[in-house]
Amino acid sequence: MSEQANVIGINFGTSYSSISYMSKDGRTDCIANEDGDRQIASVLAFSGEEESVGSQAQAQIPRNPNSTVAHFRAQLGKSFGGADELTGAACPIVDKDGKVGYNVALGDEKTQTFTAKEITAKYLRHLRESAEAFLGNPITGAIVSVPSYFTDEQRDELKEAAADAGVKVIQMIHESAAAALAYGIGHNSSTKDPQDKTVVVCDMGAHSFDVTVLNVRTGVYSILATAHDTKLGGASFDENLLNHFAAEFKKKNKIDITGNKKALAKLRSACEVTKKSLSSANSAPCFVESLADGLDFHTNINRLRFEMLSKVVFNDSLKVIEEVLKKSDLDASEVDEVIMVGGSARIPKLASKFREAFTNENTKIRSELEPDEVVATGCAIQGSLIAEFDQETIESCVHPVVTLTPHTTKHIGTLNANGEFITIVPRYTSLPTRRIFEFGNAQQGQTQAYFALYEGDHEIVTEEIAAPPR
Amino acid sequence: MSLTLDFLLPPPPSTWAADATTANHASISATSERLLEPVGPHFLAYARRKRHNRTFSEDER
Ligand SMILES: Nc1ncnc2c1ncn2[C@@H]1O[C@H](COP(=O)(O)OP(=O)(O)OP(=O)(O)O)[C@@H](O)[C@H]1O
Ligand SMILES: [Mg+2]
Structure with missing residues (x-):
C-alpha cells in the first residue's frame, strides 16, 4: 500500500x-x-x-x-x-553569536539562550x-x-x-498568491475565457501591512509590485487604545502606568480583546483586574471613538496602497479586485477606507472568506x-x-468595424500565450477576413458624442 | 472578459493584396522578464508544457 x-x-x-x-x-x-x-x-x-x-x-x-x-x-x-x-514583545532579544536570541528563564534561576x-x-x-x-x-x-x-x-x-x-x-x-488561490482567482479561466484580472491583495496582520499587486493571466499569477509598512498593523490599533485607556486610568486614579511594564502588558492584551469585539459590536468593554496598585480598570468604548483614535492608522494604510499602485504603474480604476487579508481586515472601517482609494464601482472589494484563514x-x-x-x-x-518568463509590455488587440480597440492580450502577459476567440463576417458570403493586430500603451477609450442639435 | 468577440471584422484596406496571407508591419515591443508565482492549477499546466517543451496543442493531446 x-x-x-x-x-x-x-x-x-x-x-x-x-x-x-x-x-x-x-x-x-x-x-x-x-x-x-x-x-x-x-x-x-x-x-x-x-x-x-x-x-x-x-x-x-x-x-x-x-x-x-x-x-x-x-x-x-x-x-x-x-x-x-x-511592541508588546515579552522576553527581550539578546545577541547570540551575532544572531537574535532570547535568554529564557526556565525557573529555579536557570536560564537558557535560544536563537x-x-x-x-x-x-x-x-x-x-x-x-x-x-x-x-x-x-x-x-x-x-x-x-x-x-x-x-x-x-x-x-x-x-x-x-x-x-x-x-x-x-x-x-502569502498574497496563497490568498488569491483561496479566492479561486482565475481558477476557471481558459484560453477562450482567460478571465484576466488585476488584483490587489491587502494584508493587514498585527505588525505589518503588506500590499501586493497581482497580475492574473489565464489563471497564472505574477507580482507586479509590492509595498509594505512594518510599523502598521493590528498592534497599532492596540497601542492607540492602550494610550487612550492609560490616560483614562490616570485621570480617574491619579496613577501613571506608562512605566509599569506588567500593567502595560495586561492592558495591551485587554485592548486587543476590546478591539476585536468592536469589529462586530458597536461598543465594547475593557476590563483589567488589578491593573495597578490593586485597582481594577473597567470602561467602555464605542466604535466611532475607536475609529477616531485610529484615524492615523487608516490614513497611513492608504499611503501604502498609493505607493504600490504607483510602483506598478497602474491607476486605481484599473484594479478589478481588492482582497482583504489578515486579522485586522475584520475591522469594518478598513474596507470602507480602502473605497476611498478604489472609487471605481467595478472594483470589487472582497472579504467573504475569513481573512485570517485565507492564506493557510x-x-x-x-x-x-x-x-x-x-x-x-x-x-x-x-x-x-520555468518561472522567469518574458511578458508583453503593451496591450495587443484588434480594431473592430467601428474602429474600436479590442484588447486580446493585455499587457504584462507571459509569453507564449494563446487566446481563442470567434468573430463574425462583415458581409454575407464573405470569403476572406482581414484581421489586424495592433499594440498600444493604454486601452483606447471611445466616447459617444451626442449629435449636435439641428 | 470572454473572448467571443461579438463584433464584425472590417473589410481589408484597398491596398491589401487579395492573395496575401499575412504581413508583418512591426514586431511586438520589447518584453520584460518577470517571475510567475509557482502556484495554482494553471501555473502547473504551464510548467508542464515548459518542462516537456510542448506547445499548447501538443499538451492537449
Ligand atoms: N475580529 C478582529 N477585529 C480586529 N482585529 C482583529 C480581529 N481578529 C484578529 N485581529 C487582529 O489581527 C492581527 C493578527 O492578524 P494576522 O493573524 O493576520 O497577523 P500575522 O500574520 O500574525 O501578523 P503579520 O502579518 O504582521 O506578520 C492581530 O493584531 C489581531 O488583534
Ligand atoms: Mg500575516
Whole structure:
C-alpha cells in the first residue's frame, strides 16, 4: 500500500499562525489545536521543562515575560544588529553569536539562550503535533507561506527550523498568491475565457501591512509590485487604545502606568480583546483586574471613538496602497479586485477606507472568506495540487528556468468595424500565450477576413458624442 | 472578459493584396522578464508544457 500523502498548509504569522488541510472531498478547513484555537498565537511559553503555545502561552506574557517568547518570526534570518524589537514583545532579544536570541528563564534561576530559529523550530513542532493529533496521521509535508518582503536568509532559516520540527517544507509560497488561490482567482479561466484580472491583495496582520499587486493571466499569477509598512498593523490599533485607556486610568486614579511594564502588558492584551469585539459590536468593554496598585480598570468604548483614535492608522494604510499602485504603474480604476487579508481586515472601517482609494464601482472589494484563514487555505489548496509530485518535479517547477518568463509590455488587440480597440492580450502577459476567440463576417458570403493586430500603451477609450442639435 | 468577440471584422484596406496571407508591419515591443508565482492549477499546466517543451496543442493531446 502506498503511503497516503498528508500535506498541510501553514501560515506562520508574526502574531498568529493557522494550519489548514484539504479533506478527501476537496474541502479545506482550518485545524484547531487542543485548546480550540484556530488562530494559534505565535507565542512559546516555558514553564520549567514544559512548553506551551497559542492562547495558553499568550496569557503568560504579562505574568512571566522572561519565560515567554513572542514575535520570533520577525527575527528569523536576521543579525542581532539588524533586528528591531516589536511592541508588546515579552522576553527581550539578546545577541547570540551575532544572531537574535532570547535568554529564557526556565525557573529555579536557570536560564537558557535560544536563537529565534530554535524557538521557531519548537513552535512549529507544536503546530505539527496539533495537526497530527487532529488528522490522526503523521503529516508528510507542508506548504508554508511567507510574506513578499522575506529575504532569502529568512526563508532559509524558516525552512531549517521547519526541518528541525519534523516538518518537511515541500514548497514556500507568497502569502498574497496563497490568498488569491483561496479566492479561486482565475481558477476557471481558459484560453477562450482567460478571465484576466488585476488584483490587489491587502494584508493587514498585527505588525505589518503588506500590499501586493497581482497580475492574473489565464489563471497564472505574477507580482507586479509590492509595498509594505512594518510599523502598521493590528498592534497599532492596540497601542492607540492602550494610550487612550492609560490616560483614562490616570485621570480617574491619579496613577501613571506608562512605566509599569506588567500593567502595560495586561492592558495591551485587554485592548486587543476590546478591539476585536468592536469589529462586530458597536461598543465594547475593557476590563483589567488589578491593573495597578490593586485597582481594577473597567470602561467602555464605542466604535466611532475607536475609529477616531485610529484615524492615523487608516490614513497611513492608504499611503501604502498609493505607493504600490504607483510602483506598478497602474491607476486605481484599473484594479478589478481588492482582497482583504489578515486579522485586522475584520475591522469594518478598513474596507470602507480602502473605497476611498478604489472609487471605481467595478472594483470589487472582497472579504467573504475569513481573512485570517485565507492564506493557510491557499497553502492547503496548493498542497493538494502537488501532493503527488516528487521533489524533483516540484523543484523544477519553481526554478527560474520555468518561472522567469518574458511578458508583453503593451496591450495587443484588434480594431473592430467601428474602429474600436479590442484588447486580446493585455499587457504584462507571459509569453507564449494563446487566446481563442470567434468573430463574425462583415458581409454575407464573405470569403476572406482581414484581421489586424495592433499594440498600444493604454486601452483606447471611445466616447459617444451626442449629435449636435439641428 | 470572454473572448467571443461579438463584433464584425472590417473589410481589408484597398491596398491589401487579395492573395496575401499575412504581413508583418512591426514586431511586438520589447518584453520584460518577470517571475510567475509557482502556484495554482494553471501555473502547473504551464510548467508542464515548459518542462516537456510542448506547445499548447501538443499538451492537449
Ligand atoms: N475580529 C478582529 N477585529 C480586529 N482585529 C482583529 C480581529 N481578529 C484578529 N485581529 C487582529 O489581527 C492581527 C493578527 O492578524 P494576522 O493573524 O493576520 O497577523 P500575522 O500574520 O500574525 O501578523 P503579520 O502579518 O504582521 O506578520 C492581530 O493584531 C489581531 O488583534
Ligand atoms: Mg500575516
